[in-house]
Amino acid sequence: MSNIDTDLIVPLSIEHAAVMAKIENQAHTHPWSETGLRECFGPLYRAVGIKQQGDLLGFAIVQQIIDEATLLDICVAPEKQGVGFGGLLMQQLIDDAKSAGAVVLMLEVRQSNEAAKYLYGKFGFIEAGRRKDYYPANNGYEDAILMDLSLV
Incomplete structure (x- = not known):
């Protein structure tokens, strides 16, 4: 990551939802809708993106209620x-x-999403539980792995 310009991180607004939805559709088998993404802008949410040469390359959305933050999407x-x-x-x-x-900071991840689980593990997230058959999958359903990262 040392070769990446950290100035590329920018706050996002609801005006970015259409581009976010496009990235979502390219990257995920069961993407969020643009409407769902639009609902993630407001006082309880933070959305940040990676921009390069004016193009949005990725984003993340967090919801925070009091002292508990939940990663809703990273793409x-x-x-x-x-x-x-x-x-x-x-x-x-x-x-x-x-x-x-x-x-x-809490999150849930598809059991089959090895790349995401690797990323979360690198940052110290630990498995805190599972939701059996939570996510729709190509052949039925798959578990959601609940993960937590202590910030104190």
Whole structure:
């Protein structure tokens, strides 16, 4: 990640929802809708993105209620994956959550999403539980792994 310009991280607004939805559709088998993404802008939410030469390459959304932050979505355009953008977004989310007084950052991830589980593990997230058959999958359903990162 040392070769990535950290100035590329920018706050996002509802006006970015259409581009976010496009990235979502390219990167995920069961993407969020643009309407769902639009609902993630408001006082309880923070959305940040990675921009390069004016193009949005990835984004992340966190909801925070009092001292508990939840990563709702993190997504990087498929052609930009594997170069550190996800890690850069994750570090920004952690820093922002700490600054906002969060004591824990929580998330859930598909059991089959090895790349995401690897990223979360690198940052110290630990498995806190499971939701059996939570996510729709190509052949039925798969578990959601609940993960937590202590921020204190």
